[in-house]
Amino acid sequence: MISEEILNELKEKIGNDKIKTEDFHLMTYSRDWSPRPKDDTHLPNIVVRPNSTKEVSEIIKVANKYKIPVTPIAGLTGMGGGAVPVHGGIALETKGLNKVLEIDKKNFTVTTQAGITVLKLNEYLEKEGLWWPHDPESKPSSTVGAAISCDNDSTFGIKYGRSVDFLLNAVIVTGTGEILRIGHRKALCTSTGYKLHWLLIGAEGTLGIITEVTLNIFPIPETRAIDGYLFRSIQDALNGLNRLLQSGLSVESAHINCKSRLGFYTQAYREKFGKEPEIPDWAESILFISFNGDKEVADFSQNYAKKILTNGQIVKEREIIDSWWSSKHTLSLIPFVQKWPDSQRVKKFGSADLGIPIGRIQEAYELYNQIAKKYDIQILGMCVYNERPNRISPSISFAVFVDDSTNENVKNFYNYVKEMSEMAIKKEGTMSTYIGDGDRLGGFNRIEHGRSLDYMYEIKKIFDPNNILQPGKKFKSQWIS
Ligand SMILES: Cc1cc2nc3c(=O)[nH]c(=O)nc-3n(C[C@H](O)[C@H](O)[C@H](O)COP(=O)(O)OP(=O)(O)OC[C@H]3O[C@@H](n4cnc5c(N)ncnc54)[C@H](O)[C@@H]3O)c2cc1C
Structure with missing residues (x-):
């Protein structure tokens, strides 16, 4: 898929040192934290690690010219297969984009490259007495760009909200390699144009590579x-x-x-x-x-x-x-x-991450127990996170243990996810609140979106006319039919 000629073209644009082709590098980028059979790997053909928006643009221009699939990759802690290069091609490692560009203390904003981890960004801000109160547990590895791309949950969501509450503007590289700044500079609200930057929230890299963002930040509480x-x-x-x-x-x-x-x-x-x-x-x-x-x-x-x-x-x-x-x-x-009932590191786990209306959570909890039992899956437990400011705003993890020793067991887990998702829709909720569609819910998510899924695909085509960015993700499933 990537000939010597294409490789040389890329080397010319971004330099040899930012391109890896050795198997052990490719292997590192072949899985994320989504439940998959233990031997299942999807190797990219090459890994690239750009440091600037311009370099990202050069890479995407080459990928677009030769119609090579591109998977943006950050900390690989995603739980929905979003960063797995299921079609090979280019793994675009974003962690080289790790510079904080501006801390604007007067206007309570930070502008940063998007590949910095959430933890590192907060280490920089702490020196100034400031804080980005977005806090996924995976913050030592997961990045700011991925937090937006997955529309993460945060420990502090019930006070400060999620990406939609922080993201003021972003720079992206579209599927043609065009560099686009979207959003409303440092203003906290706007009623002009369309809020294109909000489309990035939960887009899982299907619309563009996020290279830079400006976020609203806060003083560290006493x-x-x-x-x-x-x-x-x-x-x-x-x-x-x-x-x-x-x-x-x-x-x-x-x-x-x-x-x-x-x-x-x-x-x-x-x-x-x-x-x-x-x-x-x-x-x-x-x-x-x-x-x-x-x-x-x-x-x-x-x-x-x-x-x-x-x-x-x-x-x-x-x-x-x-x-x-x-x-x-x-x-x-x-x-x-430790091993109780088994360490999460020893025994794998996965979740149905559902949004359930607040009056139906107790019923959903009871159904969770029944559905897990039906698939003979051991439950790990339910946690109701709250993710919008000053209100009960459930993002619920219905977690179970996953035996990844066979393909069949993993399929069984995804059948559990499917039935839980159907339950959420029947309860007038949503199939995912923080994991995203990834390579699991696509297509099947029509039961949630109906005809509007086609409109979503048309929007993707505007940003990525040749469908090189994350082909299939959000619109097809590897696991659920
Ligand atoms: C132990 C553990 C704890 C976790 N805790 C939480 C939690 O508290 N809250 C929560 O919501 N989730 C949590 N997760 C899930 C996961 O950490 C989050 O979804 C996180 O945002 C993924 O970040 P990442 O940097 O690892 O992204 P990756 O897995 O590498 O990528 C995730 C998705 O984002 C896309 N992407 C990444 N960077 C960019 C970019 N710059 N531009 C465009 N697309 C991009 C990728 O293509 C992929 O689709 C946890 C996972 C683990 C393993």
């Missing part, structure tokens, strides 16, 4: 107060959270975990301290919450929450709260590295 409350059902936890929000408190993070997921934290406690935590048998869910801001405000919020959440029981063991917090920020929670 302090944070964190608690956990046990409830008799998921619904009770949701009602409690709703009361907190109605009271006027500003909640920084709010995650509701089911009993199974709570088991991870209690087990971590048992393993570490060799004693039983005081968790009553009736506890069916746990609400972890945090408040941030000036110390007086955070303390007041924490105490006021105690007054409101009277039908919940506060978790006494601070170690359980700390282990939740560290699971969000360091990935060092004991269950991630």
Whole structure:
């Protein structure tokens, strides 16, 4: 697919050192974190690592001329196969685009190249007392460009929102190699033109390579107060959270975990301290919450929450709260590295990531248990993240363990995802809230989008007339028919 002649043309444009063709390099870029059979690999023909928008443009011009598929690749922690080069071709590694271009303290914006990791960007901002409060657990590896491309969840979504709330403008390279700046400079809202930059959110690289972005940023809050409350059902936890929000408190993070997921934290406690935590048998869910801001405000919020959440029981063991917090920020929670019920690193996991209307979450939880059982899949647990400012805004991970030893087992997992997705649509929700379509939901997602899927494809053609950017992704599935 990539002849010597094409390779030489690329070398001339971006330099030999930015092109890799050795097998061990190709192998590194052949999988992401999506459940796939353990021997399944999709090798690109070459890997390129540009440092500038201009170099990205040169690469795409060559790819477009010879109709070579291009897969933008960042930290490879995506869980939907978005960064897997299923058609070979060029793996465009974006992590060379890692420079912070401007921190504008007066206007609370940062302009950065898009391949920087979320963690690194925040390390730069911290020196100035600033913060991009977008916080996926995978932040040490995952990049700013991928956060936008996957429309990530964030630990702090219930206060600060997601990409749609931060992204002010972006520079992209389209499928013809054209460099385009889209968005509204540093203004926080606009009513002119179409919001083309919002099309990038969740586009998974199908419309263009994001090379640069300007984001709204915030001062680092003085302090944070964190608690956990046990409830008799998921619904009770949701009602409690709703009361907190109605009271006027500003909640920084709010995650509701089911009993199974709570088991991870209690087990971590048992393993570490060799004693039983005081968790009553009736506890069916746990609400972890945090408040941030000036110390007086955070303390007041924490105490006021105690007054409101009277039908919940506060978790006494601070170690359980700390282990939740560290699971969000360091990935060092004991269950991630030990065998209970199996380490996530030993036994693979996958999720149906659904958006369910707030009044139907308890029903969805019960169906999750039934559907997993039907496919003979062990559940890992459900977590309700909240992702829009100041409201219950569920992005729900219905996680299960995946046995990736055979093709058949992996297909079984995707059949589970399919049935869960159908359930979400019946409940007037959505099939994906943070993983994206990737190479799993495409085509099948017509049950969600109907005729508008054709309009989406027409939009893609405007940005990428020869369909070289991520061919098939979002519009075809490897796993679901
Ligand atoms: C341990 C772990 C924890 C996780 N925690 C979270 C979490 O808290 N919240 C959450 O939402 N997700 C989470 N995820 C999922 C995953 O980390 C996110 O989806 C993340 O955004 C992927 O980033 P990445 O840099 O690894 O991207 P990749 O997997 O490399 O790519 C993801 C997609 O973005 C596209 N892309 C990447 N860069 C660009 C670019 N510059 N321009 C255009 N397209 C681009 C790729 O083509 C691909 O389609 C987690 C995953 C793991 C393994």
